Amino acid sequence: AQSVTQLDSQVPVFEEAPVELRCNYSSSVSVYLFWYVQYPNQGLQLLLKYLSGSTLVKGINGFEAEFNKSQTSFHLRKPSVHISDTAEYFCAVTPLGGATNKLIFGTGTLLAVQP
Amino acid sequence: SAVISQKPSRDICQRGTSLTIQCQVDSQVTMMFWYRQQPGQSLTLIATANQGSEATYESGFVIDKFPISRPNLTFSTLTVSNMSPEDSSIYLCSVVGLGAEAFFGQGTRLTVV
Numbered sequence: 001a002q003s004v005t006q007l008d009s010q011v012p013v014f015e016e017a018p019v020e021l022r023c024n025y026s027s028s029v030s031v032y033l034f035w036y037v038q039y040p041n042q043g044l045q046l047l048l049k050y051l052s053g054s055t056l057v058k059g060i061n062g063f064e065a066e067f068n069k070s071q072t073s074f075h076l077r078k079p080s081v082h083i084s085d086t087a088e089y090f091c092a093v094t095p096l097g098g099a100t101n102k103l104i105f106g107t108g109t110l111l112a113v114q115p
Numbered sequence: 116s117a118v119i120s121q122k123p124s125r126d127i128c129q130r131g132t133s134l135t136i137q138c139q140v141d142s143q144v145t146m147m148f149w150y151r152q153q154p155g156q157s158l159t160l161i162a163t164a165n166q167g168s169e170a171t172y173e174s175g176f177v178i179d180k181f182p183i184s185r186p187n188l189t190f191s192t193l194t195v196s197n198m199s200p201e202d203s204s205i206y207l208c209s210v211v212g213l214g215a216e217a218f219f220g221q222g223t224r225l226t227v228v
Contacts, residue, residue, distance in 0.1 A: 032215050043207060043219040044158075051215060090157060094215065101211040102148060105157045 006106035023091030121220035138208030143188035
């Protein structure tokens with residue numbers, strides 16, 4: 001079975017400051033990793049994904065994430081945030097080679113960008 | 116990518132009634148997924164809907180409460196039956212693309228009074 005932990009339920013940050021949203025996972029098999037963003041009253045949008053290859057992946061809106069297999073982490077970073085980045089961010093995994101492609105989500109981190 | 120349309124986008128329902136949510140995808144897909152997002156919570160998978168076979172339900176979810184139809188490769192419905200206030204949630208339809216990423220509909224915001 002897989003599980004995803006997002007330790008920070010809320011991260012307040014000032015505009016133009018850097019931010020890191022933490023994600024750790026547990027799995028007995030290899031996984032694909034994802035970060036999704038949910039803006040208020042909207043569905044989920046894919047920010048970035050790690051399937052294989054380079055451990056540093058770049059996504060939309062200036063976000064990037066680094067896969068660390070030894071620490072089973074996939075932290076999301078942005079060097080300078082904007083007010084418009086205020087949203088809920090979800091880390092998710094799906095096991096490789098499974099019968100389905102279902103996602104296991106973390107509990108989410110609310111990024112609150114303040115002016 | 117895939118474009119997913121969900122209807123209705125929101126509804127307020129009386130307890131004891133049922134609501135059927137529709138999900139339409141702009142391309143043919145083998146599996147469609149139904150998630151629930153309770154207020155302030157993360158997403159939890161309800162079931163996986165395969166065309167031509169019965170849906171596969173996750174632990175804690177049963178067919179009598181959440182019957183699912185999958186009549187073809189682009190459409191599915193989820194019914195929330197005999198609703199109670201605890202069923203107030205956002206229900207999301209999802210499909211998986213060739214790159215393993217999931218695409219989501221805008222969700223159905225259900226309030227049970």
